[in-house]
Amino acid sequence: MSAELIESRPAPSAPRPWSFPSFERRDIAGGRVIACHLPGKPLAVVSLVLTSGATSEPAGKEGVALLLARALSEGTSSRDAYGFAVAGEGLGASWRADADWDSFRCGFEVPAHQLLAATELLAEAIREPALDDPTLDRVRDERLDELALDLSQPGPRASMAFAGAVFTADSRYSRLDGGDVQTVAGLTPDDIRAFHHDRIGPAVATLVLVGDLDGTDVDAVGRVMFDGWHNDVSPAAPVNVATNGGPRRVVLVDRPGSVQSMVYAGHDAPNRKTPDFVPMTTMSLALGGMFNSRLNLKLREEKGYTYGAFGGFDCRRDGGIFVARAAVQTAVTGAAVTELMNELEALHEGGLTAEELDRARSYRAGIFPINFAGPGAVASGLGDVVVHGHPDDHFDRLRAEIQATTLDQVNETTVTRLRPDEAVIVVVGDAAAVRDDFTGLPLEVVSDED
Amino acid sequence: MPTLPHYPFSLHTLDNGLRVVVSEEHLAPVVAVNIWYDVGSRHETPGRTGFAHLFEHLMFQGSRNVGRTDHFGMISEAGGTLNGTTWCDRTNYYETVPSNHLETALWLEADRMGGLLDALDQDNLDNQRDVVKNEKRQTRDNQPYGRWLELFHELGYPAGHPYQHSTIGSMEDLDAASLEDARNFYSTWYAPDNAVLSIVGDVETDAALAAVRKYFEGIPAKGSFPDPPPSTVPSHIGEEIRQVVPDRVPVPRVFVGYRIPPFGTTEFDAVEVLATILGGGRGSRLYKSLVLDHPLLQPPDGNVLSPWPFVGGAALLIADLPAREGVDPAELEAAYHELAQVGEVPEAEMERARALITSEWLHHLATVDGRADMFSQFTTLFDEPALVNDMLPRLLAVTAKDVQDIATQVIRPDNRVVLVFEPESQAAAA
Structure with missing residues (x-):
C-alpha cells in the first residue's frame, strides 16, 4: 500500500518575535557585573571574563595563559586540588576555565540556588590560587602530553602548520593560541605566576551571571567576587599580524600511512572590527558554513571525496584567518584540492547569486533563538560583548544587519576578502602518495616531527 | 538539592x-x-x-x-x-x-x-x-x-x-x-x-x-517487524580477554571494559552511580589517585568510565585510561585495577555523586532538543516517556550498598576486556 503524502511544502506561520535576553550592568565593589535573568532554567552560569587571552602573553611565553587557566582549579590558599574539586562538585557545579586569543574565562555551571556559593569558590580560585611549583610543573607536563596527542591528529596538526605558514615567526598568530611544544616546554612556574600577577585583575574583568536569578542577591555575588580585590592590570598591546605573503603554495606535512589527507587552504583575514564583517561572514556561510554550501555540495555531495567540507573566517581582536578545509581520501587528494581551489576562484571572481545570499541570510538570522537557547550560550555571547566592547544591543543589531545585507555588499567582499592566488595550502598526509599531485606549485615538505 | x-x-x-x-x-x-x-x-x-x-x-x-x-x-x-x-x-x-x-x-x-x-x-x-x-x-x-x-x-x-x-x-x-x-x-x-x-x-x-x-496519517502501518537477532549472552565474559595493539600513537592508552546488565534495569542505574564514584569528575577516586596523588593518567576530558546503554542482553562499562608520557602502561593498569575494587562507599561520596548526576541530568534536559531526544529514547526503548521525569529520582535512589553489590558483581578479572594501545616504536623495541 502506497503512502498518501502532502505534496506541497507548508508555508510558515507568522514568527513569534525574539530578541536577545535583556541584561543589566552593575558596578559592585569596584568590579563590573552583568546579570541576565532567564526564568525557568534550573541551571545557571557564573563566568568571570577577562580580556587577557593568548594575545596578552609575553613573547616567548606562548601558551602560558592556558596553563594558568588549567592551574586555577589545582589548589587555593585554603584548599588543595582535591578539596577544591569536591567543594564544587558537592554543589553540583562543573568548573570550566579556558583561554583563547582574546579572553580568559573561568567559572561554573551550577544549580541556580548555589550561585553565591559557587562564586565564592570562583573568587578563591582566581584571586588566591596556590600556584605552587610541583602543581605547576604537573600542569605543564599534562599540557605537553595533550599537545603530543593533538599533533598526532591530522586536524590540529594542519591547524598548527597553517598558522606557521601564514604569519611571520614573530607574530603571535604564527603559533596556536595554546602555544606549541617548544614554547610550553620552556614555561616555568615563575612564568605562570607572573602571568597571573601581570594580567589577572579587576580592571580587565567582568563577572557574568546568567540563569534564573530569582532568589539570587546579585549585589552579594558581586561583592564576593570583587570586594577587596586589588591588582593593577593594564590592557595588552595589539598583536603584530605580519604575514609571509607570496603566491599560492603548498606545505605538505608528511604523515606516513595516512588514509586521508587533511587539507587547509586559506590566508590571513581582517580583525573582528572590520566594517564589512557581516557581509564577509555571510558570504562565507554560503561558501562553506552550511550543509548546502558550495564546498560541501561539490566535495561531498557531488564527488564523495570527503565526509564534509567547510570554510570560513576566524576574526580576532587584531587580525584573523580564512580557511577552507576538508579531510579527503588519499587517492583523490590532488583532485580534491583542485576542486576546492576552483570553488574559491569561482566565488572570488563571480560572487554569490541572489538565491545563495538569501539562503545564507535567512539561516544566519533565523538561528539566533536556537543558538542562544540556554544560560551557557547566553553567557558565552555576553562574554563576547565584553571582550570586543560591543554595545548592549549588539546581538539584535547584528541580526538586523544580517537581514539588511545586500548582494552588492556581499560581492564586494568576495573580491577583496577571498584571495585564492595567495592561498597557503596545507596538506597533512602521506607525502610519498600525494606529493606528485602538486608538481605545478611551490612545494615545501615537512616532517611530521617538526 | x-x-x-x-x-x-x-x-x-x-x-x-x-x-x-x-x-x-x-x-x-x-x-x-x-x-x-x-x-x-x-x-x-x-x-x-x-x-x-x-x-x-x-x-x-x-x-x-x-x-x-x-x-x-x-x-x-x-x-x-x-x-x-x-x-x-x-x-x-x-x-x-x-x-x-x-x-x-x-x-x-x-x-x-x-x-x-x-x-x-x-x-x-x-x-x-x-x-x-x-x-x-x-x-x-x-x-x-x-x-x-x-x-x-x-x-x-x-x-x-x-x-x-x-x-x-x-x-x-x-x-x-x-x-x-x-x-x-x-x-x-x-x-x-x-x-x-x-x-x-x-x-x-x-x-x-x-x-x-x-x-x-496517510502513511500506512506495516503491522509486523522481524525480531532482532537474539542478543542473549552470559552476564559475565567468563575470562579476561586481552589485546595489545601497536599503533601510531604518542603514548600508551589502556581501555578496560566489563560486561554489565542492560540499560533500563535498576542494576544499570547502580552502574551509573558506580561510574561516577570511581571516575566522574575531579573529586572521583580515580582522578584523585591517578591524576593528582600519583600522576599516571592524563586528566580526562569527561568521565573515566562510561556505560554503553545497550538494551539487549548485556551492555558494557568501559574505562578509558591514557597514560602520561613515560608511564609504563602495566603500572597504570595495575593501579587502576586496585582502585576499581570499590569496597565501602561513604555517604559523602554518595552525596557528591548524586549532586553531579543531578546536574548532568539537568544539563541534558535543559534544551528542547535534548529533551525531545530523551522522550523518543524512553518511548522507543521502554514504551515509557515518563522516564524523562522519573529516571533522575531512580538514580538518586541508588544506595551505597547497591553500588557495592554491582561493583562486586561486575568488576572482576574474569569479566573484563583489556585493550592496550602502544606506540609502534616502543612495541617494536619491547
Whole structure:
C-alpha cells in the first residue's frame, strides 16, 4: 500500500518575535557585573571574563595563559586540588576555565540556588590560587602530553602548520593560541605566576551571571567576587599580524600511512572590527558554513571525496584567518584540492547569486533563538560583548544587519576578502602518495616531527 | 538539592501506530522535532554491517516531494539545525526550528517516512557510500587509537552477537551494499508503527497533533517487524580477554571494559552511580589517585568510565585510561585495577555523586532538543516517556550498598576486556 503524502511544502506561520535576553550592568565593589535573568532554567552560569587571552602573553611565553587557566582549579590558599574539586562538585557545579586569543574565562555551571556559593569558590580560585611549583610543573607536563596527542591528529596538526605558514615567526598568530611544544616546554612556574600577577585583575574583568536569578542577591555575588580585590592590570598591546605573503603554495606535512589527507587552504583575514564583517561572514556561510554550501555540495555531495567540507573566517581582536578545509581520501587528494581551489576562484571572481545570499541570510538570522537557547550560550555571547566592547544591543543589531545585507555588499567582499592566488595550502598526509599531485606549485615538505 | 523540574507531556498513538509525544515549553520561539526508528546496527544481517548507518545517510537524499539536497536546505533556510545518528539499538533524525516552521519539519519527516523509495537511486547510494567510507576514515582509521571502539564490539561479545560489530561497519560490507538492500531495509523497518515522534517546545499540543495527523496519517502501518537477532549472552565474559595493539600513537592508552546488565534495569542505574564514584569528575577516586596523588593518567576530558546503554542482553562499562608520557602502561593498569575494587562507599561520596548526576541530568534536559531526544529514547526503548521525569529520582535512589553489590558483581578479572594501545616504536623495541 502506497503512502498518501502532502505534496506541497507548508508555508510558515507568522514568527513569534525574539530578541536577545535583556541584561543589566552593575558596578559592585569596584568590579563590573552583568546579570541576565532567564526564568525557568534550573541551571545557571557564573563566568568571570577577562580580556587577557593568548594575545596578552609575553613573547616567548606562548601558551602560558592556558596553563594558568588549567592551574586555577589545582589548589587555593585554603584548599588543595582535591578539596577544591569536591567543594564544587558537592554543589553540583562543573568548573570550566579556558583561554583563547582574546579572553580568559573561568567559572561554573551550577544549580541556580548555589550561585553565591559557587562564586565564592570562583573568587578563591582566581584571586588566591596556590600556584605552587610541583602543581605547576604537573600542569605543564599534562599540557605537553595533550599537545603530543593533538599533533598526532591530522586536524590540529594542519591547524598548527597553517598558522606557521601564514604569519611571520614573530607574530603571535604564527603559533596556536595554546602555544606549541617548544614554547610550553620552556614555561616555568615563575612564568605562570607572573602571568597571573601581570594580567589577572579587576580592571580587565567582568563577572557574568546568567540563569534564573530569582532568589539570587546579585549585589552579594558581586561583592564576593570583587570586594577587596586589588591588582593593577593594564590592557595588552595589539598583536603584530605580519604575514609571509607570496603566491599560492603548498606545505605538505608528511604523515606516513595516512588514509586521508587533511587539507587547509586559506590566508590571513581582517580583525573582528572590520566594517564589512557581516557581509564577509555571510558570504562565507554560503561558501562553506552550511550543509548546502558550495564546498560541501561539490566535495561531498557531488564527488564523495570527503565526509564534509567547510570554510570560513576566524576574526580576532587584531587580525584573523580564512580557511577552507576538508579531510579527503588519499587517492583523490590532488583532485580534491583542485576542486576546492576552483570553488574559491569561482566565488572570488563571480560572487554569490541572489538565491545563495538569501539562503545564507535567512539561516544566519533565523538561528539566533536556537543558538542562544540556554544560560551557557547566553553567557558565552555576553562574554563576547565584553571582550570586543560591543554595545548592549549588539546581538539584535547584528541580526538586523544580517537581514539588511545586500548582494552588492556581499560581492564586494568576495573580491577583496577571498584571495585564492595567495592561498597557503596545507596538506597533512602521506607525502610519498600525494606529493606528485602538486608538481605545478611551490612545494615545501615537512616532517611530521617538526 | 535543587528542586527537580517536572516536564509535562502527553503521549498519543495515531491509527497507523505512530507514537507521538508532545511537551510544551514556551520560553523561546523554538521547537524540536525528533524521530526514533526502532532499528539500528544490531538488526543488520551478516555481510551487511554498517548498513543501518549508510541508510541513515540515504534518508537525506530526497524523497517523493523533496529534492535531493532540500531537506538540509529547507531546514537551514528556516533558521534551523538538523541531523541524524545511528546507534546499535536505534536510528534517530531531528530538527530544531523556529516554532513557526514546525510544519516544514513535520512535512519533511513524513515525506521520507512514506516516500523515500521514489527518490532513492544508484547515484545517491554510490555517492553516500563514498561519503560514509570517508566518515570511517576521518573518525576512526586516520585517528590515533581510532580502532578502540570497534575492538570493544569485537571483543566484548561472542561471534555473531548483534553487538559484535560497530555501527560504522566494514569497508567490504559497505562496498557490497546494493540498491536492493536499501529498498528491502526501508520496506522492512521504516514505518510509522516502528517509530516515535517527539515534539518539544513552543507549540500548542492540540495544534501540533493536528499537524502531525495531517502529514503522517496517510502513511500506512506495516503491522509486523522481524525480531532482532537474539542478543542473549552470559552476564559475565567468563575470562579476561586481552589485546595489545601497536599503533601510531604518542603514548600508551589502556581501555578496560566489563560486561554489565542492560540499560533500563535498576542494576544499570547502580552502574551509573558506580561510574561516577570511581571516575566522574575531579573529586572521583580515580582522578584523585591517578591524576593528582600519583600522576599516571592524563586528566580526562569527561568521565573515566562510561556505560554503553545497550538494551539487549548485556551492555558494557568501559574505562578509558591514557597514560602520561613515560608511564609504563602495566603500572597504570595495575593501579587502576586496585582502585576499581570499590569496597565501602561513604555517604559523602554518595552525596557528591548524586549532586553531579543531578546536574548532568539537568544539563541534558535543559534544551528542547535534548529533551525531545530523551522522550523518543524512553518511548522507543521502554514504551515509557515518563522516564524523562522519573529516571533522575531512580538514580538518586541508588544506595551505597547497591553500588557495592554491582561493583562486586561486575568488576572482576574474569569479566573484563583489556585493550592496550602502544606506540609502534616502543612495541617494536619491547
